[in-house]
Amino acid sequence: MGLADTILRSRAVAALTSPQGVDRYLEHVNPMWAAHEVRARIVDVHREVDVPGHPPVATITLQPTSTWRGHRAGQHVQLGVEVDGARRTTRVFTISSPDSRQGDRFTITLRANPDGVVSRFLVERARPGTMVHLSQAEGDFVLPDRVPEQLLFVSGGSGITPVMSMLRSLQRRTHRGQVTFLHYAQSPEHQIFAAELDEVRRSGHGTDVHLLHPELGDPNLSPAFLERLVPGYRDVPTWACGPAPMIEAVRGAYDDSPALRVEYFQPPRTSGTSAEGDVAFARSGVEAPNTGAPLLEQAEAAGLTPEFGCRMGICFSCTALKREGTVRNVLSGEESSLPDEEIRVCVSAPVGDCVVDL
Amino acid sequence: MSTRTKKMKSNNTTLSDEDLERFGEELDAIRQRVLADLGEQDAAYIRNVVKRRQQFEVAGRLMFYVPPLWPFAVASLSISKILDNMEIGHNVMHGQYDWMGDPGLNSRMYDWDTVCPGEQWKHSHNYIHHTYTNILGKDRDIGYGILRMDEDQPWHPYYLGNPVYATLLMLFFEWGVALHDLEVENIVSGQRSHADNKPLYPGLIRKIRNQTLKDYLLFPALTGPLFPLTLAGNATANLVRNIWAFNIIFCGHFPAGVATFHQDECEDETRGHWYYRQLLGSANITGSPLFHVMSGNLSHQIEHHLFPDLPARRYPEIAVEVREICERYDLPYNTGGLSQQLFSVARKICRMALPGSSKDSGPATATDDVLAA
Numbered sequence: 221m222g223l224a225d226t227i228l229r230s231r232a233v234a235a236l237t238s239p240q241g242v243d244r245y246l247e248h249v250n251p252m253w254a255a256h257e258v259r260a261r262i263v264d265v266h267r268e269v270d271v272p273g274h275p276p277v278a279t280i281t282l283q284p285t286s287t288w289r290g291h292r293a294g295q296h297v298q299l300g301v302e303v304d305g306a307r308r309t310t311r312v313f314t315i316s317s318p319d320s321r322q323g324d325r326f327t328i329t330l331r332a333n334p335d336g337v338v339s340r341f342l343v344e345r346a347r348p349g350t351m352v353h354l355s356q357a358e359g360d361f362v363l364p365d366r367v368p369e370q371l372l373f374v375s376g377g378s379g380i381t382p383v384m385s386m387l388r389s390l391q392r393r394t395h396r397g398q399v400t401f402l403h404y405a406q407s408p409e410h411q412i413f414a415a416e417l418d419e420v421r422r423s424g425h426g427t428d429v430h431l432l433h434p435e436l437g438d439p440n441l442s443p444a445f446l447e448r449l450v451p452g453y454r455d456v457p458t459w460a461c462g463p464a465p466m467i468e469a470v471r472g473a474y475d476d477s478p479a480l481r482v483e484y485f486q487p488p489r490t491s492g493t494s495a496e497g498d499v500a501f502a503r504s505g506v507e508a509p510n511t512g513a514p515l516l517e518q519a520e521a522a523g524l525t526p527e528f529g530c531r532m533g534i535c536f537s538c539t540a541l542k543r544e545g546t547v548r549n550v551l552s553g554e555e556s557s558l559p560d561e562e563i564r565v566c567v568s569a570p571v572g573d574c575v576v577d578l
Numbered sequence: 579m580s581t582r583t584k585k586m587k588s589n590n591t592t593l594s595d596e597d598l599e600r601f602g603e604e605l606d607a608i609r610q611r612v613l614a615d616l617g618e619q620d621a622a623y624i625r626n627v628v629k630r631r632q633q634f635e636v637a638g639r640l641m642f643y644v645p646p647l648w649p650f651a652v653a654s655l656s657i658s659k660i661l662d663n664m665e666i667g668h669n670v671m672h673g674q675y676d677w678m679g680d681p682g683l684n685s686r687m688y689d690w691d692t693v694c695p696g697e698q699w700k701h702s703h704n705y706i707h708h709t710y711t712n713i714l715g716k717d718r719d720i721g722y723g724i725l726r727m728d729e730d731q732p733w734h735p736y737y738l739g740n741p742v743y744a745t746l747l748m749l750f751f752e753w754g755v756a757l758h759d760l761e762v763e764n765i766v767s768g769q770r771s772h773a774d775n776k777p778l779y780p781g782l783i784r785k786i787r788n789q790t791l792k793d794y795l796l797f798p799a800l801t802g803p804l805f806p807l808t809l810a811g812n813a814t815a816n817l818v819r820n821i822w823a824f825n826i827i828f829c830g831h832f833p834a835g836v837a838t839f840h841q842d843e844c845e846d847e848t849r850g851h852w853y854y855r856q857l858l859g860s861a862n863i864t865g866s867p868l869f870h871v872m873s874g875n876l877s878h879q880i881e882h883h884l885f886p887d888l889p890a891r892r893y894p895e896i897a898v899e900v901r902e903i904c905e906r907y908d909l910p911y912n913t914g915g916l917s918q919q920l921f922s923v924a925r926k927i928c929r930m931a932l933p934g935s936s937k938d939s940g941p942a943t944a945t946d947d948v949l950a951a
Contacts, residue, residue: 236796238788239689239696244682245636248629300679305618308679529705532852534886536673536685537705551606552613562676562686 225286228255251351252285258354260284262346268329271409277378278343279316279329284354290321291357293385294459294483299328300353303341308353309558311338314381314461315357318389329381329412361459361483363389368457369397372450374441374470376404376462380412382483383459387427391420399427400450404441404466407433441466443473455479497573502543504578514550515540515565519578526565526578533567540565545574593854593907602850604903609885612892620889621678627665627871628683634658638815642801642808655815657872660822662691664874669890671696672704676887692819694756695785698778702759708886712831712838712859719831720838722747722754723763726930728838733933740931751820756782822872825920826863830879833861833922835912856883857904862897862913869916870894880911 227233233242233255246253252261264281291297293315300310316329332343363386371390373383380403387401401420405411411431421429430449432438439445446453454477460470467484474480495512501519508522516538519526529537533551539562546557547568555571556563565576593601638655641647667690669675675683682688689696702718710716714730721727725744726737747754759778764770793816798808837858844855863869863877870877870893878893881900888896904911914922 232796235788235791236800238792239691239785240682244628245632247682248632302621302678302680306616306621307677310679529701530709532709532849534708535704536676536700536887539673539676539686552610554613562684 225255252283254285254287256287258285258287258356260288260352260354261348262342262350262352263325263348265343265346265348267343268412269410271407274410275332275334276343277329277331277412279327280342280346281325281327282352282354283325284323286323288320288323288354289356290324291315291319291326292362293319293389294362294382295357295359295385296382297328297357298355299338299342301338301341301346301350303337309337310353310560311336313339314385316381316384316388318385318392329378329384331378359483361461361481362386363459367393367395367397370399370456371397372400372402372453372456372458374402374458374460374462374466376466377406378412379462379466379484382461384413386459387420391425391427394425396426400456401427401429402432402449403430404432404434404462406435408436441469441473446473457481459483497545497570499570499573500575501578502575510570510572510574512569514567514569515547515563515574515576515578518570519565519576524578528566531566533564536564538565539563541577542568543575543577545576546571547574593850593909595848597907598848598850598854600850601903601907601909602848602853605853605884605900606849608896608899609888612885612888612896616677616889620675620891621680623891624666624670624675624678624683624889627661631658631661631666634661639797642797642804642811645804645807648807648811652811652814652818655811656818656822659691659815659819660872663819663823664826664876665871665890666874667691667696668874668876671700673887674889689785691789692752692755693786693789694752694758695781697781698759699755704886708883710844711856711883712836713841713844713855714838715841718758718761722758723761724754725927727832727926729930729934730838730840731930738931741928744927748821748824749817751824752816756786825923826873826876828923829863829916829919830861830876830882831859832926833912833914833919834926835910836861853884854909856880857900857909857911859883860912861919862911863916863919864913865916867894880913 228242237245242255243257251259260282262280263283266279267276268279269277296312296314298310298312300308302308313328313330315326317327320326330339330342333339361382375383390399417429420427434440450456454474456479458480460467461483464484467482470482495510497510498507499510499518500507501524504524506522506524511518516526516528527537529535542561542563544559546555547563548555548571550567550569634654635658638651638658641651641654670683670688671685673685676685707717707719714728724747725740760775761770793812794809797812798805801808839855857880860879860883862880865877875890875893876882878897881893881896901911
């Protein structure tokens with residue numbers, strides 16, 4: 221495989237398969253062959269939690285192509301699926317398995333968001349054998365190369381995945397320092413990785429696991445509680461991941477301490493009418509109130525000069541990346557809320573807040 | 579036909595403003611319906627065409643190792659290049675499959691197997707040609723800056739060579755398309771400077787280098803002693819593709835009965851008028867389903883110009899509705915067999931070599947009748 225990889229990635233093969241590249245040919249022979257792109261085959265779908273009336277959580281095991289460069293615990297990956305064989309939709313998921321190396325299998329753990337095209341497909345419909353598209357692992361919410369003696373992990377809900385990946389990596393590396401693992405869940409039935417965490421707690425190795433359920437009377441996250449659990453916690457290297465309100469509480473408790481590293485995922489904000497909210501032009505750093513006009517006009521009104529062509533949606537010259545928010549196609553009336561989506565700004569009007577790469 | 583353009587100039591269209599608006603709404607409705615219906619079958623179709631193209635290419639490249647199969651190798655490679663140029667390249671770069679979210683079929687990523695950089699073609703074709711279709715002085719596809727294709731283009735003795743230039747453009751079509759964006763004719767006339775072209779050179783040179791390296795050096799070299807045969811075969815396949823693409827495209831815009839427009843009549847045009855101009859500025863070619871695939875469905879040039887960003891495989895079904903609408907509004911729908919349209923184009927190329935109006939040469943067309951009424 222080493223020689224084959226070298227040949228497939230050579231300049232000669234690139235020249236022979238120009239302009240489309242060797243991957244366009246390989247994918248038709250065997251979807252697991254790739255020289256540059258990253259794809260993966262789903263090898264297992266395991267239900268972690270299935271509380272009636274609540275969205276289920278599952279762990280998906282992925283066998284990536286040899287082009288997967290591996291990941292560091294805490295990183296995430298963009299995963300694209302072609303639901304029903306057509307539109308590819310891409311979402312970001314955190315990797316839950318320990319550090320991986322080139323071509324290694326890894327897992328993502330996710331909740332089937334009721335409005336989520338990709339998460340619902342993966343949890344409820346994906347079967348072993350399904351192919352998905354991947355980015356390389358991304359993100360700097362990771363452990364340092366020299367792992368500190370004492371660490372604190374704070375997570376809430378499905379924010380447990382990156383810190384679980386870290387904990388598993390530490391277990392595998394037989395880290396002998398003192399680890400405090402603090403997790404907030406709705407109820408014991410909602411606890412992801414409950415059995416494994418129980419095993420970690422019992423087997424010791426210096427890992428102190430606290431699974432808390434405030435709705436059942438457990439203490440909320442507060443400076444006093446943290447201080448009681450980990451004295452001098454503000455100076456203890458801490459990784460926190462969870463819903464925005466929890467992250468706010470953690471930030472408040474740490475008071476700008478450099479020991480704290482956080483990661484959180486913001487749910488999309490939308491509003492009912494088209495002329496509300498703000499439009500942010502990410503590349504130029506300009507922000508203006510949304511007037512409800514197509515983004516191209518709003519950008520020009522804000523003094524930007526984005527590239528455009530026909531101004532009627534046919535030539536695709538003005539295609540830009542919408543990072544967040546909802547846009548309505550003024551020709552079709554169709555609304556779309558996908559993050560990181562390519563849109564024609566001349567015929568796309570923002571609905572509520574919107575961030576576009578102009 | 580010069581009365582035609584004058585008539586259009588003063589009258590704008592044969593339709594009333596209200597008619598034009600309803601006409602536009604009916605076409606918009608077709609567009610919405612198709613957009614809402616895009617899905618698995620469209621995705622499967624284009625992926626299948628891509629796969630078939632690759633199979634023809636690989637088969638062609640392999641058959642060059644067996645000299646007696648040379649004609650089949652050329653045929654196979656020609657089919658591959660035609661599919662890549664027409665049904666895949668042209669249509670993917672129009673953004674017809676952007677909705678699939680597949681980088682391999684995305685208008686911003688795709689580049690085709692010709693010496694013209696896709697990036698530059700998208701400007702001259704998707705934007706300039708499709709926005710200003712058949713507006714004299716704005717649509718640079720009228721005559722490609724080389725030919726006289728309309729009597730409203732002033733005659734000059736240079737145009738006596740029209741048939742010769744057309745033949746050369748046909749044989750070297752990919753090069754003509756590649757150099758199109760440099761707007762050499764505008765440099766000659768002083769409307770454009772060499773400095774304007776500077777940013778285009780690196781991309782153009784890189785693409786020309788990659789294409790010639792592949793077809794005229796690497797693949798021939800891989801067949802060892804058969805180098806000259808493979809080189810000739812690759813050149814022939816490119817030639818076949820050039821001739822085919824030229825003819826399909828010229829049949830889509832230059833047969834008798836296709837209207838051209840003046841800049842002033844298209845100022846502040848409504849959506850309905852834009853559709854109307856696209857309809858009158860294009861012509862179809864009738865043929866079998868296979869013929870439509872090989873022409874990238876540009877045999878449905880009318881439907882393509884009305885809906886350039888809808889997947890081309892939808893044009894045959896759309897055409898039925900467009901024809902019905904045209905009948906109701908009493909608008910011409912220019913279509914005919916390949917030989918008929920080719921003959922019509924060839925005659926126009928020759929006619930335009932000579933000065934003056936050509937109203938009395940050739941049969942009156944539906945368009946002429948409607949517009950002269």
